Amino acid sequence: MTEDDRPHNPRVVVTHRLPAVIEARMAELFDTMLSPEDAAMDRATLTEAVANCDVLVPTLADQIDAALIDAAGPRLKLIANFGNGVDHIDLKAARAKGIIVTNTPGVLTQDAADMAMALLLSIPRRLVEGERRMRSGEWTGWRPTAMLGHRIHGKTLGIVGMGRIGQAIALRARGFGLSIRYHNRHRLPDVVERAVDATFCPDLDAMLGQADFISLNCPHNDETHHLLDRRRIAVMRPDAYLINIARGELVEERALVDALEAGTIAGAGLDVFAHEPAIDARLRALNNVVLLPHMASATIEAREETGNKVIANIRMWADGHRPPDQVLEGWV
Known part of the structure; x- marks a missing residue:
């Protein structure tokens, strides 16, 4: 996808509730579909989402495996992960389909x-x-x-x-x-x-x-x-x-x-x-x-900084640039 092909107002699907300030900013900047409940999307809803969006914003609770990526429509070109770890995303399948994956290093x-x-x-x-x-x-x-x-x-x-x-x-x-x-x-x-x-x-x-x-x-x-x-x-x-x-x-x-x-x-x-x-x-x-219930990064500051990194990655991609936190080959 070239710079001219990238949507200036991308359709963004967010799989979980995020801090209110982040959701509000995403809604201002993009054509955003926010999660109505603070729970993981079921497989059918997630499959429908990847078939009809330009950008998916998942969390570690979502399994973005090869089958789901294979079901993605031609619009999906960016998976902007909310979090640093990307072991829940099949990076090889994403690369094979030309989908960029980003994460949010450093904030946690x-x-x-x-x-x-x-x-x-x-x-x-x-x-x-x-x-x-x-x-x-x-x-x-x-x-x-x-x-x-x-x-x-x-x-x-x-x-x-x-x-x-x-x-x-x-x-x-x-x-x-x-x-x-x-x-x-x-x-x-x-x-x-x-x-x-x-x-x-x-x-x-x-x-x-x-x-x-x-x-x-x-x-x-x-x-x-x-x-x-x-x-x-x-x-x-x-x-x-x-x-x-x-x-x-x-x-x-x-x-x-x-x-x-x-x-x-x-x-x-x-x-x-x-x-x-x-x-x-x-x-x-x-x-x-x-x-403890997976709460090492559970601070207001960390969640908001993570959301701001996600937004920055989406904006850079939509503007035709390489996202600052693109996950490259060989990421561990």
């Missing part, structure tokens, strides 16, 4: 890092368990042996995936006296390692066996699916804690639950799950787990 970094640290603090100090006892009336007063947890200062944090979020976590963790090790596809430049005071570990298994805390911060793709499988979970120390704010599919969930039940790892802080919104019932019964 600080909020996600804050949540990772909140989980890191809450698990070993048993904050959620203590809060539950207070609300249930079980607390009978202070005792020297009651609600004992583990100190954070002086421990080692292993970060898997040292991108923007991983680096932001490292900077926060240093303030709590943690030493930082990281595993990444590629080693960071020396200047970045010095800035975050982190040591590169090329062997993931070795890092898993050394760290008191493991934080997962890498994208989900074919290479990282079940990156922490049963074998690697068994490598972790029995006093170690797992933190996952990235994607549930990075972990073999059944193996993780088995390890938590058996006490072969100390605990976990989970904001994401393998089969969202379904949660393994055994997880709910465990006191050594903190469970």
Whole structure:
């Protein structure tokens, strides 16, 4: 599609409710069909949408697979994802059909890092368990042996995936006296390692066996699916804690639950799950787990910044330019 062919007032379909200020701006700028309910579109509605729009604005809750892309009409030329992760979009199918895919990098970094640290603090100090006892009336007063947890200062944090979020976590963790090790596809430049005071570990298994805390911060793709499988979970120390704010599919969930039940790892802080919104019932019964409803990026600021990036990508595309956040070949 050339610049002259692109619609100046594109038909945009949004699959979920977005912040009101973002919806209002989209309605001003484009021929926008907003979602009437704050729930995922069913498959039939989504199929009808891609058949009749120029731009689709999905979220991670929508499966934009090859079959759906194949059903898209000739008008659909841009999938402007509301969010950074695009593992729910078949990028190969989109490229084959000439559809550009964009995402919204950078806007979630600080909020996600804050949540990772909140989980890191809450698990070993048993904050959620203590809060539950207070609300249930079980607390009978202070005792020297009651609600004992583990100190954070002086421990080692292993970060898997040292991108923007991983680096932001490292900077926060240093303030709590943690030493930082990281595993990444590629080693960071020396200047970045010095800035975050982190040591590169090329062997993931070795890092898993050394760290008191493991934080997962890498994208989900074919290479990282079940990156922490049963074998690697068994490598972790029995006093170690797992933190996952990235994607549930990075972990073999059944193996993780088995390890938590058996006490072969100390605990976990989970904001994401393998089969969202379904949660393994055994997880709910465990006191050594903190469970959150995929809310690491759930701030007003992050949602509005994400929406503004989506709008910017659509406007640049409609004006005949390459969108600033186009997802390129080899994205991970």
